[in-house]
Amino acid sequence: MYGGFSQPEVKGWCPGLFAPMEAADGWLVRVRPMLGRLEAAQAFLLAEVAQQQGNGRIGLTNRASLQLRGFDADSARRFPEIAVAAGLGLSDAGMERRQTMLVSPLAGDDPACAPDTVACAESLRHALVCAEELSALPGKFGFAVDGGGLYAPGLLRADIAVRSMGAGLWSVVCGQMCGPQVTYAVAVGQAVALAHAFVASHQSIRPQRDPKVGTELFRLTGLEGQALAVSATPAQAEGARVGSLGHGLFALAVPMGSMTATMLQDCARVAVTEGDGILRLTPWHTIVFGGLGQLPEVEGMVADPHSPLLRIWACSGVSACAQAAGRTEELARSLAPLLPDAVCLHVSGCRKGCAHPAAADYTLVAGAQGYGLVRNGGASGYVQHLFADEHAVYKAFQTFKHEGAVDAGL
Incomplete structure (x- = not known):
């Protein structure tokens, strides 16, 4: 292991509407639109707030949330009132925190997505909001309602998921375990029971981080289940599709999840003037428009399904994060033209790997x-090669372009 790549000091928390977080570029605030859907009027409002009170930078996270950056402390404290008034959150901080979950972005739009996905999501949301004891869950603990369809079952990653199995049946998924096929109402009850078991067991590691935790939670709740097949968890890159999705749906990608307030305004304008007025946010850094007749054009967004930017993850880097030790987004963009087909790249400012916790x-x-290089692993993996600076990284990737391996000749 090379020096200078020790595990980072864990600071801060998972930001939420009532829990802004201080970063190197100021305070960041986060909103989680209900069911991942943002009305155009809400998008215009957020863009205006980002420009006037923040630094104009907006992140689309891997939880389909929006992060507005560069606020001062007073503006960050006032932001929840603005968001709640716009229908972007609940006024009760505990309820707002507990309703966090991912939902299939095309529920109600994609005929192949389970028709009761929205009903299942509303049922789970209500159960979580009413379960005050679940406020003890870690901030990053996540739920999902996965109706499948165009976005294959298993693409939505969460600690506890309620997943459609077809024919009106659902199963609860936790870690590496999958429960029996039941109605969505029963599966929602099982999901909440597993969450209560997590709290009662005083676990410190979430099921998404260690799948064996799911097995233990199944045991504690007395729930029967079976281990998930590896094929049941498709690669995250499969969700980053752009272009026509059929049924009047078109997707554009936010490069590395980082956009400007102007880009969000332009997306909202397209939704109002050409579509149904809704921006569907996905955890794969894409925005889906509905009711359109053709692929929209938004400056700065990715519309080419072959663009290497769809296979690159990068955090905000040293310009916005105190733990980052180098530039990330800029380096990733410079390397994009050198990335061969089907190869994925993650550029992380530190060992936490916030932008892409999985392997690349x-x-x-x-x-x-x-810059350390990890092959077929995540940011906390074994560093096999060390590059002194960005120039050395770029030179190595030029070799990659011609010879097929970053470490060729090293």
Whole structure:
């Protein structure tokens, strides 16, 4: 292991509407639109707030949330009132925190998505909002309602998911375990029971981080289940599709999840003037428009399904994060043209790997001595090569373009 790549100090928390977080570029605030759907009027409002009170930078996270950056402390404290008034959150902080979950972005639009997905999501949301004891769950603990369809079952990653099995049947999924096929009402009850078991067991590791935790929670609740097949968890890159999705749906990608307030305004304008007025946010850094007749054009967004930017993850880097040791987004953009087909790249400012906790073909990690290279692993993996600076990284990827391996000749 190379020096300068020790595990980072864990600071802060998972930001939420009532829990803004201080970063290197100011305070960041987060909103989680209900069911992942943002009305155009809400998008215009958020863009205006981002420009006037923040630094104009907006992140679309891997939980389909929006992060507005660069606020001062007073503006960050006032933001929840603005969001709640716009229908972007609940006034009760505990209820707002507990209703966090991912839902299939095309529920109600994609005929192949389970028709009762929205009803299932509303049922789970109500159960979570009413379960005050679940406020003890870790901030990053997540739920999902996965109706399948165009976005294959298993693409929505969460600690506890309620997943459609077809024919009106659902199963609860936790870690590596999948419960029996039941009605969605029963599956929702099982999901809440598993969450209560997590709290009661005083676990410190979430099921998404360690799948074996799910097995233990199944045991504690007395729930029968079976281990998930590996094929049941498709690669996250499969969700980052752009272009026509059929049924009047078109998707554009936010490069590396980082956009400007102007880009959000332009998306809202397209939704109002050409579509149904709704922006469907996905956890794969894409925005889906409905009711359109053709692929929209929004400057700065990715519309080419072959763009390497769809296979690159990067955090905000040293310009916005105190733990980051180097530039990330800029480096990732410079490397994009050198990335071969089907190869995924993650550029992380530190060992936490916030932008992409999973493994990638190539992961670059910024450290005190430069950039470390991890092959077929995540940001916390074994660093096999060390590059002194961005120029050295770029030179190595040029070799990759011609010879097929970043480490060729090293």
